[in-house]
Amino acid sequence: MGTMILKLAARNLLRNTWRSGLTAGGIAVAVGLLIWTNAFVEGYMAQMIEGTTAVELGQVQIHRGxxxxxxxxxxxxxxxxxxxxxxxxxxxxxxxxxxxxxxxxxxxxxxxxxxxxxxxxxxxxxxxxxxxxxxxxxxxxxxxxxxxxxxxxxxxxxxxxxxxxxxxxxxxxxxxxxxxxxxxxxxxxxxxxxxxxxxxxxxxxxxxxxxxxxxxxxxxxxxxxxxxxxxxxxxxxxxxxxxxxxxxxxxxxxxxxxxxGFTVQSWQDLVPEMNQMIQMSKSSIWIYYIIIYLIAALGILNTQRMSALERRREFGVIQAIGMSPGRLFGVVMLETVILSLFGALLGVLAGGGLSIYHAAYGFDMGIFASHDTFSMLGVGMSAHVYFIVTLEGVLQPVLALLPVAILCGLWPALSSANLDPASAIAGRQ
Amino acid sequence: MWKLAWRNLWRNRTRTLILVSAVALTYGMALVWIGMSDEIHGDMAEAAVKTAGGSVLIHGDGYWDTRSNEMLVEQPAEVSEAVQSVDGVESVTQRVLLQGLLNSARNSNPVQLTGLPPEKGASIHDVEDWVVEGSWPDSPHDAPIALGKGIVESLEIQLGDKVVMTATAPDGELTRALFRLGAILDTGSKSLNESAAYTSLDVAQKVMGLGDRVTQLGITIEDGLDEAKMAEDIRAAIGDQSKAEREGLEVLTWQTAMPEMVGAIELDDAMMYVYLIVIFLIVTFAIANTFMMSVMERVREFGLFNALGLNDRRIAVMVLEETILLAALAIVSGFVLGFSGHLIIQQVGIDMAAFTGGEMEMAGVQLMDMTITSELNPGKWLMATGFVFVVIVLSALYPAWKASRLAPAEAMEFYE
Amino acid sequence: MSLIEVSGVERTYRQGEVEVHALRGVDVTVEGGEFSALAGPSGSGKTTLLNMIGGLDSPTAGTVDVNGSRISDMDRSKAADYRLHHIGFIFQAYNLVPVLSAYENAEFVMMLQGVPKAERRERVVPMLREVGLEGMIDRKPSELSGGQQQRVAIVRALASRPKLILADEPTANLDSETSADLLDLMLELNQEYGTTFLFSSHDELVLERARRVVRLRSGQIESDQRDSDEQVA
Structure with missing residues (x-):
């Protein structure tokens, strides 16, 4: 039974390859961008910490009280x-x-x-x-x-x-x-x-x-x-x-x-403004998540809704021959989730791949600016950033996408499950 | 045809509304983002100008790189007069800048001593506004000095106490000069409080034996003028007045003086555009998808139009017209959104001080205005609008082409 | 107790400002094993009545009992479950799930019922052979003709062994030769399995073969004729 729902959902997606492809492509770009951003911020912050601590400061300092x-x-x-x-x-x-x-x-x-x-x-x-x-x-x-x-x-x-x-x-x-x-x-x-x-x-x-x-x-x-x-x-x-x-x-x-006595301070205590900067940069990534997923969500919602509307007659028949509204809900919902996960997988491959490339060879921000070094909080920064790819940085965008996908699937899934089979079969709205 | 396109757009009301809101939201957000960035970059540039000492600066040749006390402008009055005659110059301020070590009985502290002319506003920073104790620039003492409160704490001194500044005089000799603490300043910046010292121009000149000479002529120019062009004009004007004098001077724009800040602004700007473009890429997928759907759905109808004598080209044109209408609708609502966002942020402001602890040092510049508002740059907004419009129309090109090409039978196969 | 008992059923729709009386007090009973048709011009209420019996629509007044259960009182989920286990449906052409093969469509209802895979195969394969679809069981609906698709739909309805099959204009969109073959097939199956068939149709081919024809007009029963020769048993 479970496999049947899965099969139905998967085949329905494949039925319209261009549409599923475009939607998955949009999701892939969104997820890829976030993975890339995470790796960039990790790398950039590591460079800042390194610039702050490694040259002279050290990670911990001890002074007289x-x-x-x-x-x-x-x-x-x-x-x-x-x-x-x-x-x-x-x-x-x-x-x-x-x-x-x-x-x-x-x-x-x-x-x-x-x-x-x-x-x-x-x-x-x-x-x-x-x-x-x-x-x-x-x-x-x-x-x-x-x-x-x-x-x-x-x-x-x-x-x-x-x-x-x-x-x-x-x-x-x-x-x-x-x-x-x-x-x-x-x-x-x-x-x-x-x-x-x-x-x-x-x-x-x-x-x-x-x-x-x-x-x-x-x-x-x-x-x-x-x-x-x-x-x-x-x-x-x-x-x-x-x-x-x-x-x-x-x-x-x-x-x-x-x-x-003695005072013992970590670099976070010694350069609190740097620590704050880093914390702020990390937490402000969520703004990117919200903006990017909001836009991706509207794309997913539109396609999945259309695809459900198109199949009203089919869903009417399926309900008439005995599929319960709950199961139909599951099928339509699963379609959205599978599509999103597939897009996310593409995004992981693309965004992760690009991030790994930039981790190995560095990403040269200098191409955007006429000066390739700049300083922040007294620390010299190179415009050549080596990304750091972490498991968390890759998984987070995918996990954050799930609730988005589920929310986007709700409307089409609910309207499919609640349709009136008699009028759907007759072709009335 | 336009009427038909308009009606077609509303045949599927929800779909069109979702698409329009996606585009409008993205476009509106882009406008707000651009507005906020411009304002932040404006603040950064302004802070850089303040730190440098003016939009255009004149020093003894080589001073800016070495910050050496002995590189001076030999005839500041003459140069200043020449500069003031240049169109677009607002003000010229003579300053003495000295690097030195300030000693009290208890401790020593490195400072940058700035000698300012007595008139108000002679410093780009409003020293008068920073005074928390004592008085400035009027002082009962002969050689008054105003110090950041960090220095005062470090030196463990009080108003009226003596401090000695040790610095290299222009002749290269180590000179010691005596000052009395006339005012304590709170600049709002921790690092400025720990390094900033002010005295009057003539006191600085006298104690260091500078004569009439100064370190810097800080020039402000009228809004909207190009600094590089102004520097060019100023260089020419000095040249006209006294050729010999010009040989020993450097004329810098704040951008050449603070290249790291320019780099930081450019980088930030570039990253913003990269993100905006990628986000629009996501929107493009959604638009292409929706138009593809709407075209495929209506393939029979297009067949009918064809039978009625509408040729392929005109079918493609009709689909493009629908796109243009949708783009216009999205841009109008997005503009309303973006503009209201801009107005709200401009009024309310987003206080970043809570995140950064009140200040932030960047490229050697203290950013003290940590409230982000928004600034409208019509050129950039227009560019963003044009970009959005082109992106939408481009994303419908393939569906339009497809619509004109597809035989109904083939389309049904494609669609089912 | 009859298999289907419809008593005093009324159904009123609102279409904008206008009230449409689709059924105005219909009483009819159908016994197990019948091969009957609801006839009448379009708008006469025959499809509405069929939908009532299948639990796809609820009466404004009156009751519908099928196999002793009051289907007219069930909620959506219960009605779906009831259909799943007791009623088979055949609609006009193109009512298969397009992404499933002929075989998968045929076993679909049983799969929903939770019948094990082996048993499903055992039941569906011979039936598909019986209706002449041997060698086509892996084809998608789009690769089958309209008549072949309807045969798959019949197997789908029958394979789960319901007591009652409701067929709403099953021969619409088919040519007369195909329709005739299809109806003969259903009649055969009716006799072989004893499954009750109730049609709604205005196709003469259907009405010729039905052993009882209930004619509706404007939401009321106009006549109820049994083919007495064959009813003698």
């Missing part, structure tokens, strides 16, 4: 080996690197610029960020960590007017208020598309930065890279628990000694 409200050079802490050990053993953590960060002036005798001095432990930093990969000219810092050398952001180097091989004077107000200065060799230039780094940052070995800032063995930041980007919040939570009871002696703003 009072550092977040106001970043000041004296708000440093000592990364004790056993503390580092307890952080390193957190599941999902790939690497952790200590950093020193403060503002100073960097320049030559002729000219200097306000500069963010970033001290990194060369060996550890390699595993956390992509700063070393961003070398545009020259080389990255010596792994020995002993060099009196500096790597500059590209725009900063141009502003100061120095190049690889030149010497650079760095002056900074140290933690104790004294003025620290040193003469460093420019060994490399980085270009990251991240404005903060390219325009303002001078990267020096950790020990050099600690010397300039008179910080001893202390640091400002521990940056963590997680094994996967989506583990950031979980790792942050675990680290937060492990550091919850640790306190360090510090001098408060009022000059009185006090105890402060």
């Amino acid at each position: 009072d550092y977040a409200d106001q970043q000041a050079i004296y708000k440093s802490f000592e990364p004790k080996p056993e503390m580092m050990e307890s952080i390193r053993s957190v599941e999902g953590l790939e690497a952790v690197a200590p950093r020193v960060e403060f503002f100073g002036l960097a320049g030559t005798e002729r000219k200097s610029q306000t500069t963010r001095i970033l001290g990194v432990e060369v060996g550890a930093e390699k595993d956390v960020s992509l700063l070393d990969d961003a070398i545009e000219k020259g080389r990255w810092l010596e792994p020995s960590d002993q060099g009196r050398e500096v790597v500059l952001g590209q725009s900063l180097a141009r502003q100061i007017g120095v190049d690889v091989g030149d010497e650079l004077v760095v002056i900074a107000q140290a933690q104790d208020g004294s003025l620290g200065n040193d003469l460093l060799d420019v060994v490399g230039i980085v270009k990251t598309q991240n404005n903060m780094i390219d325009r303002q940052t001078a990267i020096v070995p950790l020990k050099e930065a600690q010397f300039l800032g008179a910080l001893g063995g202390e640091v400002h930041e521990l940056a963590i890279r997680t094994k996967k980007p989506d583990q950031a919040e979980a790792v942050a939570n675990t680290v937060r628990q492990r550091l919850a009871d640790r306190r360090i002696e510090a001098i408060g703003d009022d000059g009185e000694p006090k105890k402060v």
